[in-house]
Amino acid sequence: MEMDFIKKLVYSYIIGAIGGSLFVWFHMPLPWVLGAVTSLLFYKTIWKQDTASSIPLKNISFALLGVQLGSSFTEDTFQQIGPYIIPYLFFTCFIIAVSLFNGYIVSKWLPVKMDTSMLGSIPGGLSASIALSDSLQSNTVLVTIFHTIRLVAVLFIIPFSATHFFYEGNIVSAELSPSTNTGEWYTIAFLILSYLVAVLLNKKIPAAYVMIPMFTVGILKVIGVPMMSLPDFLFIWAQITLGVYLGNSINIEDLMKAGKYCMIYFGLSVWLIIMSFCLGYVFSQMVDISIATAILSIAPGGLIEMALTAQSVGGDPSIVSSLQMVRLLIVVMIVPIFLQWFFRKMEK
Incomplete structure (x- = not known):
């Protein structure tokens, strides 16, 4: 059984790497992530083959992507997001409120x-x-x-839209940026330590495998510690691993189970994305921030995916990841408390 799993995992990585390479060749957005997702979906759907993903490898890839995002922090990053917090909280809470209201209304006629x-x-x-x-x-x-429907919509609509409509500079992505072996070897110990802390605090801190390495590297860079640069192929592997994990998690069969509801909730996801684009534009006009950075900060996507997209379209991935972290904390810490209160009130 173990060998069968390893075989499926190896095949999944091969298929994911091929898909990522094709997406790089055709200059698609987030190529290593979306290429792996797309190729695995085709592999499972057309050839009716099983795929596999590894939770430990996924956690390591999240930590590596956290390191990559943390490397984009500068001395001004934490000072920059200060003036954005109040308007950002308003916009992101508005998006969350609209999404919950949409779900409530749909339940009335479905x-x-x-x-x-x-x-x-x-x-x-x-x-x-x-x-x-x-x-x-x-x-x-x-x-x-x-x-899953929301995830599919976010993964394929937002990076494509950002690349074609909000591109703001030279692409800076893992597959194109050259490695520079600057920094001190001893700083690798900080990266290992941050991963071990993430393992210990995973159940207490949301997205700990990303957050802790990201802020460890970001803070060390800000205070002037000469961090050792990791080889670019590790970040490419991390993105492929994320794509393999997502591609393995998404099943066309599962989407079909929801039948006609799929298109309704897909439409709600698209409506939420369009609204986030509009609010992002308003946000960019209110504060000194680029349109791409503002939109990707408010977009209802994953922290990693939005930050990597920001990196690929010339936005500021450090600001995007910091603000997306604020939204994530609201979603996982405040929203569940509100929903429990709301459901109890509705029952009464």
Whole structure:
């Protein structure tokens, strides 16, 4: 059984790497992530083959991507996001409120329970939504499917739109930026230590495998510690691993189970993305920030995906990742408390 899993995992990485290479060849956005996702979906759907992903490898890849994002921090990053916090909180809370309201309204004219519909409409926080769904005895399968639909919409619409409409400079991505072996070897110990801390605090801190290495590297860079640069192929491998994990998680069969509901929740996801683009533009006019950085900070996508997209279109990945972290904290810490109160009130 173990050998069968290893065989599937190796095949999944080969298929993912081929897909990523093709996306690089055709200059597609987020090539190593989206290429791996697309190729695995085709592999599973057309050839009816099983794929596999490894949770430990995924966690390591998240830590590497956290290191990559942390490397984009400068001395001004933490000072820069200060003036953005108040307006950003307003816009991101507005997006979350609209998504919950959409889920509530849809549940009124579809045979889907209100709690299931609202939990499936939250912009992000899949693991928190699933845990809350289980505790409330909602339809966890539908919650997972609705989040998968949102994930597919976000993965393929936002990077494509950002690349073609909000491009603001030279592409700076893992596959194109040359390695510079600057820094001291002893700083590798900080990276290993940050990963071990993330392992210990994974269940207490949301997205710990990304957050802790990202802020460890960012803070060390800001205070002037000469961080050792990691080889670029590690970051490419990390992006392929993320693509393999996502491609293995998404199943066309699961999407088909939701039937006609799929298109409705896909439409809600697209509407949320369009609204985030509009709010991002307004946000960029209110504060001194580029349009791409503003839109990707508010967009209802994953922290890693949006920060990598910012990096590829000339935005500021450090600001995007910092602001997306604020949204993530709201989604996983505040939204579940509100929903529990709201559901209890509706039951009464």
